[in-house]
Amino acid sequence: MAENIVQRLRDEIENGIVTNQFAPGDRLDEMQLAKHFGVSRTPIREALMQLGAIGLIEMRPRRGAVVVEPGPHRIYEMFEVMAELEGMAGSLAARRHTDTDRTELLAAHGRCEQSAKADDADTYYYDNELFHQAIYTASHSSFLIEQCTALHRRLRPYRRLQLRVRNRMKTSFSEHGGIVEAILSGEAELARALLRQHIAVQGDRFSDLVATLAQREVRPG
Amino acid sequence: MAENIVQRLRDEIENGIVTNQFAPGDRLDEMQLAKHFGVSRTPIREALMQLGAIGLIEMRPRRGAVVVEPGPHRIYEMFEVMAELEGMAGSLAARRHTDTDRTELLAAHGRCEQSAKADDADTYYYDNELFHQAIYTASHSSFLIEQCTALHRRLRPYRRLQLRVRNRMKTSFSEHGGIVEAILSGEAELARALLRQHIAVQGDRFSDLVATLAQREVRPG
DNA sequence: ACTCTTATTCTTGCATACAAGGATGTTGAC
DNA sequence: GTCAACATCCTTGTATGCAAGAATAAGAGT
Numbered sequence: 287m288a289e290n291i292v293q294r295l296r297d298e299i300e301n302g303i304v305t306n307q308f309a310p311g312d313r314l315d316e317m318q319l320a321k322h323f324g325v326s327r328t329p330i331r332e333a334l335m336q337l338g339a340i341g342l343i344e345m346r347p348r349r350g351a352v353v354v355e356p357g358p359h360r361i362y363e364m365f366e367v368m369a370e371l372e373g374m375a376g377s378l379a380a381r382r383h384t385d386t387d388r389t390e391l392l393a394a395h396g397r398c399e400q401s402a403k404a405d406d407a408d409t410y411y412y413d414n415e416l417f418h419q420a421i422y423t424a425s426h427s428s429f430l431i432e433q434c435t436a437l438h439r440r441l442r443p444y445r446r447l448q449l450r451v452r453n454r455m456k457t458s459f460s461e462h463g464g465i466v467e468a469i470l471s472g473e474a475e476l477a478r479a480l481l482r483q484h485i486a487v488q489g490d491r492f493s494d495l496v497a498t499l500a501q502r503e504v505r506p507g
Numbered sequence: 508m509a510e511n512i513v514q515r516l517r518d519e520i521e522n523g524i525v526t527n528q529f530a531p532g533d534r535l536d537e538m539q540l541a542k543h544f545g546v547s548r549t550p551i552r553e554a555l556m557q558l559g560a561i562g563l564i565e566m567r568p569r570r571g572a573v574v575v576e577p578g579p580h581r582i583y584e585m586f587e588v589m590a591e592l593e594g595m596a597g598s599l600a601a602r603r604h605t606d607t608d609r610t611e612l613l614a615a616h617g618r619c620e621q622s623a624k625a626d627d628a629d630t631y632y633y634d635n636e637l638f639h640q641a642i643y644t645a646s647h648s649s650f651l652i653e654q655c656t657a658l659h660r661r662l663r664p665y666r667r668l669q670l671r672v673r674n675r676m677k678t679s680f681s682e683h684g685g686i687v688e689a690i691l692s693g694e695a696e697l698a699r700a701l702l703r704q705h706i707a708v709q710g711d712r713f714s715d716l717v718a719t720l721a722q723r724e725v726r727p728g
Numbered sequence: 729a730c731t732c733t734t735a736t737t738c739t740t741g742c743a744t745a746c747a748a749g750g751a752t753g754t755t756g757a758c
Numbered sequence: 759g760t761c762a763a764c765a766t767c768c769t770t771g772t773a774t775g776c777a778a779g780a781a782t783a784a785g786a787g788t
Contacts, residue, residue, distance in 0.1 A: 290568050291742075292556070316770070326743045328549070331771090335513070335553045336560035341653075347511050348749055348770055363650035370595045374588070429584040432562075512772080537740070547773045552741090569740055569779055731788085738781075744774085751768075758761085 295323060295333035303342055303353050304442045310355035314343065342440065361444055365485060368437050372418070373482035375434055376465065379424035380474040387424035388470055394420045395466050402459040410455050411446060417462060421481070424469065458484070516544060516554035524563055524574050525663045531576035535564065563661065582665055586706060589658050593639070594703035596655055597686065600645035601695040608645035609691055615641040616687050623680040631676050632667060638683060642702070645690065679705070 299319070302308045314334060316327045323330070338345040345351045356364065379387065394417040401409035418438060422431045448454055461484045468477035520540070523529045535555060537548045544551070559566040566572045577585065600608065615638040622630035639659060643652045669675055682705045689698035 296560075317768095327770090328742055328744090332553060332556045332741095335556045339517075339557035339560040349751090350770070360650060363648045366648060367592075367595070367651055367654060370591060371588070374591045427584045427587060429581060430588055433588060538738095548740090549772055549774090553771095570781090571740070729788105732786090734783100734785080736781105736783075738779105740779080741777085743776080746771105746773080748769105748771080750770090751766100753764105753766080755764085756762090758759105 291325060292329040292332045292336075295319075295325070295329055296336050298323070299333055300337060300342060300439075303337075304439060306443055308353050310353045312353050314351045314353065316350070340436070361441075364437065364441055365444075368434075368441055369482045369485035371430065371434050371437065372421070372485045373478040375422050375425040375427075375430055376469060376477035376481035377474040378427055378430070379421050380469045380472050380477040382426045383424040383469060387420070391417075391420045391424060391466060391469065395462055398459055398462055402455055405455070407449055407455060410459075411449055414445075414458065421465075421469065512546060513550040513553045513557075516540075516546070516550055517557050519544070520554055521558060521563060521660075524558075525660060527664055529574050531574045533574045535572045535574065537571070561657070582662075585658065585662055586665075589655075589662060590703045590706035592651065592655050592658065593642070593706045594699040596643050596646040596648075596651055597690060597698035597702035598695040599648055599651070600642050601690045601693050601698040603647045604645040604690060608641070612638075612641045612645060612687060612690065616683055619680055619683055623676055626676070628670055628676060631680075632670055635666075635679065642686075642690065 299308070299314070308314065316330050316334070319330045320327045334343065334345065334351050337343045338351065342354065343351045344354050379391075383391070394413065397413040398410060398417050401413050415438070419435070422434045425431065449458075461480065465477060465480045465484060468480055520529070520535070529535065537551050537555070540551045541548045555564065555566065555572050558564045559572065563575065564572045565575050600612075604612070615634065618634040619631060619638050622634050636659070640656070643655045646652065670679075682701065686698060686701045686705060689701055
């Protein structure tokens with residue numbers, strides 16, 4: 287209970303950032319956070335240090351910590367790398383997946399189908415995360431799983447935006463179908479290519495994203 | 508100058524880990540480090556938190572921080588991911604490199620040639636790092652550069668070991684030649700494949716690595 | 729003699745205190 | 759009226775202190 291307070295703080299603040307509760311550019315006041323969480327500044331600082339090391343916040347010397355504002359180009363770069371890592375995970379999953387992985391992947395795919403049919407964007411968003419997590423797991427590379435999970439998490443806010451674009455949800459789900467087939471039939475390179483394309487934010491899709499981001503600039507808060 | 512002490516501490520400790528001054532499994536005593544660096548425990552702890560977030564050390568609750576011991580399989584996984592990222596960097600470099608990048612890459616390649624010819628493993632080790640850094644830079648993806656640099660750094664100790672294997676240095680340099688050619692002639696996929704293979708620790712090479720690691724187990728300290 | 733239990737010590741976890749460097753507001757001069 | 763300089767305040771950076779849990783050592787019982 288009085289255990290890893292700093293761990294809890296890190297997760298809470300990270301979550302706040304990822305859910306846009308702390309928007310990019312916001313300053314994270316140590317005393318304010320300390321008061322909010324009912325702890326002293328010390329564990330807050332330690333949590334912030336961790337977030338800074340991961341790259342979620344920027345710690346300007348003597349001037350406090352701010353949530354990083356990646357900028358469209360940088361977000362694009364992050365999606366590029368994510369695409370590559372996901373492709374790798376898919377490739378490995380195609381070669382290494384077990385029966386359990388197969389069951390889990392199909393289950394996750396099934397859940398995506400339901401939320402896609404119900405046109406429930408929020409549920410689909412969540413199920414989609416589980417789907418990708420299932421692929422990571424099936425890669426059986428613990429390090430790759432960690433890397434993918436971390437980056438996936440960092441890209442959360444932008445993926446969420448993307449789902450609002452046109453009928454991205456239906457497109458996304460239909461792409462999932464091909465990916466599942468490729469993985470389960472062991473076609474590593476096909477799985478890689480499909481996943482890479484699935485993630486890659488390029489061409490018109492990227493334009494949409496930038497447009498959406500630009501809109502968000504003029505937010506009330 | 509007396510600025511970010513914690514930043515300096517982080518770098519110093521990280522360097523100590525990467526250079527095996529702090530060996531895997533070693534416990535990092537806060538008071539000991541504090542005394543050694545002439546500071547209090549607070550900045551030490553904050554530095555350790557950062558290293559923990561990166562994954563270089565493990566912070567066991569109430570039981571102190573220890574340098575992580577990756578284990579051969581995990582090291583293999585890390586090399587796998589590194590290979591993929593390097594391949595991606597090479598591919599992007601082939602498509603995006605500027606004249607400056609070209610000059611830098613050739614210069615780094617030239618330095619590697621000299622140290623390889625001189626059979627100077629230590630210098631080659633350093634020049635090799637610059638060579639790969641030149642490729643990252645030529646990819647013109649700041650995020651990818653950061654990811655590659657971080658992982659490259661984490662794999663330092665093991666790459667160093669690898670260089671001692673057989674005539675790895677000569678082989679490494681000859682592979683560099685093909686990579687340079689592929690990048691400068693814009694053959695993205697060839698560059699990717701060559702770099703991936705260059706990094707990948709597989710088959711006999713991996714056996715060599717494990718053997719070398721096993722030897723290191725019985726170290727004097 | 730060996731093991732289990734208990735007490736002591738040592739280290740970590742968190743809070744508080746103090747110093748120092750930016751941010752800000754006010755006042756004065758042009 | 760505006761800009762600049764100075765003083766004040768506010769936040770961060772670091773040290774220290776105290777409490778609590780884990781490692782360790784000592785003692786008793788089998």
